[in-house]
Amino acid sequence: MTFNEIKEKLSNKTVGIAGCGGLGSNTAVALARVGIGKLIIADFDVIIESNLNRQYFFFDQIGKKKSFALKENIIRVNPNCIVEAHDILLNKDNIPNIFKNCDIVIEAFDLAEMKQMIIETMLQHYSNIPLIVGSGLAGWGKFEEIAIEKNGNIYICGDRINEVSEQNPPLAPRVGIISNMQANIVLEIFLS
Amino acid sequence: MKITLNNNIETFELDSFNISELLKIKNFTFRMLVIKVNEKVVKREEYDSVFVKNGDNVSVIHLISGG
Numbered sequence: 001m002t003f004n005e006i007k008e009k010l011s012n013k014t015v016g017i018a019g020c021g022g023l024g025s026n027t028a029v030a031l032a033r034v035g036i037g038k039l040i041i042a043d044f045d046v047i048i049e050s051n052l053n054r055q056y057f058f059f060d061q062i063g064k065k066k067s068f069a070l071k072e073n074i075i076r077v078n079p080n081c082i083v084e085a086h087d088i089l090l091n092k093d094n095i096p097n098i099f100k101n102c103d104i105v106i107e108a109f110d111l112a113e114m115k116q117m118i119i120e121t122m123l124q125h126y127s128n129i130p131l132i133v134g135s136g137l138a139g140w141g142k143f144e145e146i147a148i149e150k151n152g153n154i155y156i157c158g159d160r161i162n163e164v165s166e167q168n169p170p171l172a173p174r175v176g177i178i179s180n181m182q183a184n185i186v187l188e189i190f191l192s
Numbered sequence: 193m194k195i196t197l198n199n200n201i202e203t204f205e206l207d208s209f210n211i212s213e214l215l216k217i218k219n220f221t222f223r224m225l226v227i228k229v230n231e232k233v234v235k236r237e238e239y240d241s242v243f244v245k246n247g248d249n250v251s252v253i254h255l256i257s258g259g
Binding site: 019021022023024108109110111112113115116119120123124127133134135136137138149151152154156158160161162163164170175 | 225259
């Protein structure tokens with residue numbers, strides 16, 4: 001398939017991204033680069049300096065809302081990508097409405113509690129929509145521990161071991177690997 | 193009984209057990225879990241009342257923080 005054929009196939013697809021931090025910002029930009037038609041992104045948070053060790057934002061965006069700043073960055077990469085940005089704390093009540101028209105949803109939260117919440121919510125409302133989750137990305141190295149596990153329509157990317165802590169922070173390389181694995185699965189689903 | 197657990201067939205001596213017992217037997221100690229039995233989500237408050245029996249398809253997905 002040529003890149004023009006790939007772009008054509010992706011141009012009418014919509015991907016939801018739940019969270020605009022390390023996983024969400026990098027996955028969104030990767031998908032915009034390859035020509036996804038529409039991204040629905042959501043986050044309640046504001047960019048702080050410590051986010052810049054892994055998140056697709058710039059120093060001069062500190063203090064901005066992540067959802068709106070990410071929309072700006074996506075459009076700078078690919079102005080043809082339609083971006084619907086929600087400045088909102090996602091929960092089990094608003095997720096079904098925000099992501100109802102998505103072909104695929106990316107889980108890109110930080111907290112395990114939130115990851116659990118979106119999996120249960122999507123299984124309850126949209127078990128037919130593939131959900132691509134990131135779990136286990138802290139630290140550096142340890143390539144061999146990173147894998148994809150498929151469970152029905154749920155894909156788990158990561159090492160499923162390395163939880164974020166003070167001594168095991170999330171860093172650009174490994175977060176970038178996992179987020180691009182999530183974007184890669186999106187392509188695998190849409191192009192196969 | 194035989195069940196499918198996370199895509200693998202596993203054999204247990206007991207004929208049935210609840211989700212809490214399954215987690216204990218398998219030593220699944222992660223704090224945040226999503227559990228499905230035959231594609232139906234089992235919530236935490238149902239761990240004692242939902243039983244696994246021969247032929248069931250059980251998924252235990254554990255989640256850890258970072259993103």
